[in-house]
Each structure stands twice: as C-alpha cells, then as structure tokens.
Amino acid sequence: xxxxxxxxxxxxxxxxxxxxxxxxxxxxxxxxxxxxxxxxxxxxxxxxxxxxxxxxxxxxxxxxxxxxxxxxxxxxxxxxxxxxxxxxxxxxxxxxxxxxxxxxxxxxxxxxxxxxxxxxxxxxxxxxxxxxxxxxxxxxxxxxxxxxxxxxxxxxxxxxxxxxxxxxxxxxxxxxxxxxxxxxxxxxxxxxxxxxxxxxxxxxxxxxxxxxxxxxxxxxxxxxxxxxxxxxxxxxxxxxxxxxxxxxxxxxxxxxxxxxxxxxxxxxxxxxxxxxxxxxxxxxxxxxxxxxxxxxxxxxxxxxxxxxxxxxxxxxxxxxxxxxxxxxxxxxxxxxxxxxxxxxxxxxxxxxxxxxxxxxxxxxxxxxxxxxxxxxxxxxxxxxxxxxxxxxxxxxxxxxxxxxxxxxxxxxxxxxxxxxxxxxxxxxxxxxxxxxxxxxxxxxxxxxxxxxxxxxxxxxxxxxxxxxxxxxxxxxxxxxxxxxxxxxxxxxxxxxxxxxxxxxxxxxxxxxxxxxxxxxxxxxxxxxxxxxxxxxxxxxxxxxxxxxxxxxxxxxxxxxxxxxxxxxxxxxxxxxxxxxxxxxxxxxxxxxxxxxxxxxxxxxxxxxxxxxxxxxxxxxxxxxxxxxxxxxxxxxxxxxxxxxxxxxxxxxxxxxxxxxxxxxxxxxxxxxxxxxxxxxxxxxxxxxxxxxxxxxxxxxxxxxxxxxxxxxxxxxxxxxxxxxxxxxxxxxxxxxxxxxxxxxxxxxxxxx
Numbered sequence: 159x160x161x162x163x164x165x166x167x168x169x170x171x172x173x174x175x176x177x178x179x180x181x182x183x184x185x186x187x188x189x190x191x192x193x194x195x196x197x198x199x200x201x202x203x204x205x206x207x208x209x210x211x212x213x214x215x216x217x218x219x220x221x222x223x224x225x226x227x228x229x230x231x232x233x234x235x236x237x238x239x240x241x242x243x244x245x246x247x248x249x250x251x252x253x254x255x256x257x258x259x260x261x262x263x264x265x266x267x268x269x270x271x272x273x274x275x276x277x278x279x280x281x282x283x284x285x286x287x288x289x290x291x292x293x294x295x296x297x298x299x300x301x302x303x304x305x306x307x308x309x310x311x312x313x314x315x316x317x318x319x320x321x322x323x324x325x326x327x328x329x330x331x332x333x334x335x336x337x338x339x340x341x342x343x344x345x346x347x348x349x350x351x352x353x354x355x356x357x358x359x360x361x362x363x364x365x366x367x368x369x370x371x372x373x374x375x376x377x378x379x380x381x382x383x384x385x386x387x388x389x390x391x392x393x394x395x396x397x398x399x400x401x402x403x404x405x406x407x408x409x410x411x412x413x414x415x416x417x418x419x420x421x422x423x424x425x426x427x428x429x430x431x432x433x434x435x436x437x438x439x440x441x442x443x444x445x446x447x448x449x450x451x452x453x454x455x456x457x458x459x460x461x462x463x464x465x466x467x468x469x470x471x472x473x474x475x476x477x478x479x480x481x482x483x484x485x486x487x488x489x490x491x492x493x494x495x496x497x498x499x500x501x502x503x504x505x506x507x508x509x510x511x512x513x514x515x516x517x518x519x520x521x522x523x524x525x526x527x528x529x530x531x532x533x534x535x536x537x538x539x540x541x542x543x544x545x546x547x548x549x550x551x552x553x554x555x556x557x558x559x560x561x562x563x564x565x566x567x568x569x570x571x572x573x574x575x576x577x578x579x580x581x582x583x584x585x586x587x588x589x590x591x592x593x594x595x596x597x598x599x600x601x602x603x604x605x606x607x608x609x610x611x612x613x614x615x616x617x618x619x620x621x622x623x624x625x626x627x628x629x630x631x632x633x634x635x636x637x638x639x640x641x642x643x644x645x646x647x648x649x650x651x652x653x654x655x656x657x658x659x660x661x662x663x664x665x666x667x668x669x670x671x672x673x674x675x676x677x678x679x680x681x682x683x684x685x686x687x688x689x690x691x692x693x694x695x696x697x698x699x700x701x702x703x704x705x706x707x708x709x710x711x712x713x714x715x716x717x718x719x720x721x722x723x724x725x726x727x728x729x730x731x732x733x734x735x736x737x738x739x740x741x742x743x744x745x746x747x748x749x750x751x752x753x754x755x756x757x758x759x760x761x762x763x764x765x766x767x768x769x770x771x772x773x774x775x776x777x778x779x780x781x782x783x784x785x786x787x788x789x790x791x792x793x794x795x796x797x798x799x800x801x802x803x804x805x806x807x808x809x810x811x812x813x814x815x816x817x818x819x820x821x822x823x824x825x826x827x828x829x830x831x832x833x834x835x836x837x838x839x840x841x842x843x844x845x846x847x848x849x850x851x852x853x854x855x856x857x858x859x860x861x862x863x864x865x866x867x868x869x870x871x872x873x874x875x876x877x878x879x880x881x882x883x884x885x886x887x888x889x890x891x892x893x894x895x896x897x898x899x900x901x902x903x904x905x906x907x908x909x910x
Contacts, residue, residue, distance in 0.1 A: 249800025293683025296593025303683030328903020754790015
C-alpha cells in the first residue's frame with residue numbers, strides 16, 4: 159500500500175486546491191470514436207482511456223509502451239524481439255507470434271494490425287489514442303476478445319499549409335527527428351506526410367561486444383485526400399517502417415560453473431545481480447524489420463446514411479536471432495526469420511432515425527505468415543558440454559556439438575464476418591444497445607522440422623549396446639532421442655481447421671441527469687485457435703478457440719461545473735479455453751495450449767480534476783479482486799502480468815511567461831506484485847514475481863509556434879524485469895528482460 163501514498167498525497171492536494179477555482183476554468187471535453195462515430199467520452203457506455211494530441215505531447219508519449227505506463231489496465235512487454243510483444247488488458251493477452259492471434263487488437267486509422275509487433279514502433283503525427291476495454295467484435299471488423307487500442311493519425315489539411323519539425327537529444331547518444339507537412343494541392347485535394355528517425359545506443363552494457371538494446375529505426379507515412387463532393391471523401395494512405403538494432407537482450411544470472419567458463423574466456427565475473435544492466439555476449443541479438451502498408455478509405459455521407467469502406471494491405475519481413483545462453487559461451491544459436499502479408503476489406507453502413515442509431519458491416523481478412531523460411535533455425539555449439547555438470551551427466555549422450563535443425567512454417571488464415579449494432583433511445587434518458595457478430599474462419603498450416611543429431615541417443619536403438627539402453631531407460635530416455643528433437647520435434651505435415659462463432663453485446667445506459675451516465679453491459683468475444691509452429695507432437699499442435707464473456711456496471715459523471723470528471727466501472731470477465739503461450743521445458747522454443755478457464759473481476763477508476771485554473775490532475779486505478787485460473791491444471795494460479803493494484807497519477811501545471819507559457823508535467827505509475835513469467839505453477843520461482851514504480855517528468859516552455867522541453871523517464875532508475883523465463887537448462891541461465899533505466903533529454907519543436 160506504500161505505493162498509494164504519492165497518489166493519495168496528490169489527490170489530497172488537488173481536493174484542497176479546489177477551493178481556489180476560478181469559475182471560468184473547465185475541463186476540456188474528450189471526444190472519442192470508440193463507437194465508430196465522434197462522441198463525448200462521457201456519453202458512451204464503453205470503458206475507454208483516451209489520450210489527446212496535447213496529452214501525447216505533454217507526457218512525451220513516443221510509443222505504445224509509454225501508453226501502457228499511463229494506463230493501469232494495459233500491459234505491454236517484449237522478449238527476444240519486438241514481434242514477440244505481449245499486450246494484455248485486465249490481465250488477458252498472449253505473446254505475439256506468427257501463429258497466435260492477439261487478444262488485444264491494435265487499429266490504426268481503423269485498419270487492423272495483424273501482428274502485435276507491427277504496433278510497437280515509434281508513434282508519429284498522432285491525433286488521438288484510445289484504449290478500449292472488453293470485447294469489441296460488434297464494432298470492429300476484426301474480433302478482439304480482451305480489448306482494443308485505437309490510434310488515429312492526423313488528416314490532411316484542406317485549408318492551409320501546416321506541419322511541424324522536431325529534434326530530440328538524450329543520454330545513451332539518443333537522437334530523434336520527426337516532422338510533418340500538410341496542405342492543399344487543389345480546391346478539393348490535400349496531402350499529408352510525416353516521418354520519424356530514432357537512434358540510440360544500447361542501455362545494456364556488453365563487456366564482450368557492442369552494447370545491446372539500442373534503437374535504430376525510421377518510418378514515414380503519406381496521405382492524399384480527395385473530396386470531389388460534399389458527400390464523398392477518399393483517402394489513400396501508405397507507410398513504411400524499417401528497424402535495424404541489437405534488441406531485446408536480457409540481463410542474466412548463470413550457474414557458477416557456467417560463470418567460471420565465462421571467466422576462463424577472459425571476461426570479468428558478472429556476479430549475481432540481474433539488475434545491473436551488464437552482460438557479456440559476443441554474439442549480438444540483431445533485429446531487422448521492413449514493413450510496408452497501404453490503405454484506401456472511402457466515405458460517402460448522404461441524407462439516407464453513411465457508407466464507409468476500408469481496403470488495406472500490408473507486407474513485412476523480420477530477421478531475429480540470439481545465442482540462447484546469453485553469454486560468450488557457444489551453446490545454442492537460434493534463428494527466427496519471419497514474414498507475412500495480409501489483405502482486408504471492411505464495409506460499414508450507418509444511419510440514424512429520430513430515436514435509433516444503427517450500424518451494420520461486413521469484413522473480409524486473409525493473411526499468410528511464414529516462419530523460419532526453410533532456413534537453419536538452430537545449431538548446437540561447441541561449448542554445450544559445459545552443461546554436463548549443470549544439466550546432468552546424461553547431457554553428452556543426448557546432444558552433440560553441431561546438431562542442427564531446419565524449419566519452415568507457413569500459416570494461412572481466411573476470415574469472413576458480419577457484424578452490427580443498434581442503439582434505441584427510449585425517451586430522453588434511456589439508451590438500449592444490442593450488437594451481434596457472426597464470423598467464419600479457416601486456418602491452414604504447413605509445418606516442417608528436420609533435426610540432425612550425432613548424439614548417441616539419436617541413433618537407432620539396434621546400434622546401441624543393451625547395457626547402455628538399460629542405463630538410458632533408467633533416466634527416462636528411449637532412443638532415437640535428442641535434446642534438440644525434444645525441443646523441436648520433427649514434423650512434415652499439413653493441418654486445417656475451421657470454426658464459426660456468434661458473439662453479442664447487450665447494453666443499457668441511463669442519463670441520471672445532464673452530467674451523469676449510468677450503464678450496464680454484457681458482451682462476448684472469441685479469439686481463434688490455431689497450430690503450434692515450433693513445439694509439440696502432431697496430435698498436440700492444434701489449440702482451440704478462446705471465448706470471453708464480460709459484464710460491466712459503470713458510472714460516468716462530471717461535477718463541480720465541469721472541473722471534476724469521474725468514470726468508474728465494475729467488471730467481471732470469464733474466459734474459457736484460455737490460450738497461454740509458454741516457454742518449453744527445454745528452454746528452447748515456446749508452445750501454445752488451452753490452459754483452462756479463468757476469471758478476472760475488479761474495478762476501473764479514472765478521475766480528471768482542475769483544482770486550479772492552471773493545474774490539471776488525472777488519477778487512474780485498477781483494482782483486481784480476482785485474476786486467476788478457475789479450471790485446468792493450474793487452477794488457483796494468478797494470471798501473469800496482472801496485479802491486485804495498478805495505478806497512475808499525472809499532474810500538469812502551466813503559467814504564462816513572456817509570449818508563451820511554462821508547463822510542468824509529472825507522471826507517476828505503479829504496479830503491485832505480479833507474475834512476470836507465464837509458465838505453469840510448477841515452474842515458477844520467487845524471481846518471477848516483480849513490482850514496479852515509474853516517475854516521468856517534463857518541463858517546458860511553449861507558444862503557438864515553439865515548444866522547448868527537458869524531460870526524464872524512470873527518473874528514480876527503478877530496477878524492474880518486465881519478463882522472466884524458465885531457466886535455460888544448459889547453463890541454468892535465468893533471463894531478466896529489464897525495463898529501460900533512467901533516460902533524459904531535451905526536445906525542440908517548431909509548429910508552422
């Protein structure tokens with residue numbers, strides 16, 4: 159509860175200062191498009207956390223991870239590579255992969271991003287970010303059973319030329335340059351272009367090579383808008399992202415025998431502190447990404463209704479590799495190239511009568527993803543024998559230097575969906591909403607794994623002396639068998655599955671008065687199943703759909719002449735056949751399964767206050783009364799990445815100076831004890847429970863054109879592992895994927 163003290167103190171200050179209000183000061187109205195049309199946040203029966211353009215700039219929000227820090231219900235973390243990013247809302251979500259759908263959908267300008275890794279590059283030219291909680295399948299083309307992140311970028315300007323230039327410098331030799339320009343081309347034709355370049359040295363000090371966890375990326379977005387008539391609007395958008403970095407390496411602790419082997423190779427001892435941001439790896443962990451996307455948006459808004467069409471395409475390629483021991487030892491090299499492309503078409507019709515608003519849509523989506531590309535995916539190194547005294551004396555029998563595997567996994571998905579929603583305004587106060595979604599999905603997988611091993615146990619049993627066979631049997635080893643084939647079982651098969659689902663929403667809201675909305679809702683969502691690409695025998699490759707049922711009871715109210723806004727939601731969510739993505743017991747690879755049933759119940763609370771004309775305070779809190787498996791082998795186990803209490807407190811103080819104004823913003827957030835490893839209960843250790851606090855601050859001066867600021871993130875230099883894993887068995891290595899250390903810098907921005 160000590161983490162609540164800064165929040166309580168800040169709230170007390172806000173309440174105490176309320177007596178000093180100037181009567182003209184009011185909170186700015188928050189407009190969102192969570193229901194597919196522009197509405198006040200206070201008028202919709204949906205739990206949403208929203209960030210306006212001003213908030214994004216003031217809080218120095220640069221990527222989705224910054225959004226998560228300021229949203230108590232949202233958690234984002236990555237290991238191995240950005241394409242393994244895990245996004246959860248209210249504790250529900252899984253690691254990103256080529257064969258696993260995200261529980262939390264990310265939409266940019268209404269277009270679904272089919273891989274979580276496509277959503278974690280730098281944000282640029284953003285108008286608004288909305289985090290929607292709970293199933294959203296009756297509103298969006300793609301079904302999302304835990305929630306959605308909706309990102310809206312700025313539109314072309316038909317009236318005048320405008321844009322911005324921005325330069326940032328910080329510690330770790332960080333430099334970032336962003337810019338945008340927009341304006342009319344002709345009377346009914348306009349353009350917008352925006353770009354970002356970001357470079358930074360690594361913050362994980364590497365004693366055996368270049369520092370790791372650096373940044374080197376750029377992106378550009380271009381738009382052309384044409385409005386030939388008052389009713390018709392056409393927007394063509396294209397984007398490109400490239401990233402080339404040594405990314406996502408953990409700090410680590412090794413068995414003393416492995417530590418000594420590292421010292422014998424001329425490296426200083428690393429010790430047993432997994433939070434010192436030091437490592438010794440002579441093989442970097444490169445991550446390269448190239449992604450291209452395009453979309454065509456057509457809106458026709460007539461007296462009889464509005465038709466909206468979104469046609470989208472994307473293509474990406476990723477290269478990612480690492481040495482599994484995360485050291486100078488040559489034990490196991492892993493390579494994981496992947497690529498994919500997708501096409502989607504969404505068509506919606508909406509209209510309103512005197513007392514009914516309704517929307518109906520159809521959606522088509524197809525994608526192909528490919529992993530390993532038929533290339534060498536793993537190689538056992540020359541130092542694997544070091545693990546004999548760690549793993550056990552049987553290790554030299556089941557693995558040999560030079561063992562290797564080739565893999566190729568191709569996944570295809572085709573989805574058709576029909577969805578709709580209608581709201582009936584009963585009288586002046588009641589609003590009844592119903593939504594329905596039908597989806598049909600077909601998935602195909604072509605999986606190939608070939609393992610070559612010269613280990614003794616990989617031979618045909620007829621070639622092994624009976625005495626050795628008997629000894630192996632005592633250890634539970636039955637040839638032909640190898641460590642590598644146990645982690646990546648050989649396969650050359652094709653799989654197919656199809657499913658159709660019906661999801662629904664029912665909601666009732668009541669305007670208690672002009673400033674207060676009460677609402678209750680029930681909804682369902684489905685996350686499709688699939689096939690494991692790396693681990694599991696043939697009969698274990700398929701996993702089933704995950705289904706979610708969510709109930710909410712909430713209030714939204716504006717008080718004190720629009721100087722205080724409180725939104726609060728009680729929620730209860732049941733998950734059946736919950737999909738979990740876990741590290742294989744061998745430490746090599748991951749697998750997905752339906753771990754069982756789970757329940758999540760708690761309270762979301764958000765308050766915005768204007769205690770002084772020049773002071774804005776925002777307080778957010780998520781309390782989880784229950785977040786555990788209620789059925790299956792891990793019944794009673796808490797869900798990973800969910801805590802009893804998570805919260806945030808932000809305050810922005812402004813006052814005039816010269817021809818502009820000085821602003822000071824502070825953001826404090828915390829997350830109580832929570833599990834950072836999604837492993838089964840039997841594999842969890844004390845290290846897999848972490849908590850965190852974070853303090854960010856920005857001090858700046860701005861006017862209509864210029865904005866100069868100094869900023870700091872994680873100013874208390876909090877040591878925190880966003881993810882921990884099952885130990886790598888060869889060297890008994892414990893990996894700690896750390897949050898960034900203290901960073902700081904200065905930013906100069908010019909708007910024209």
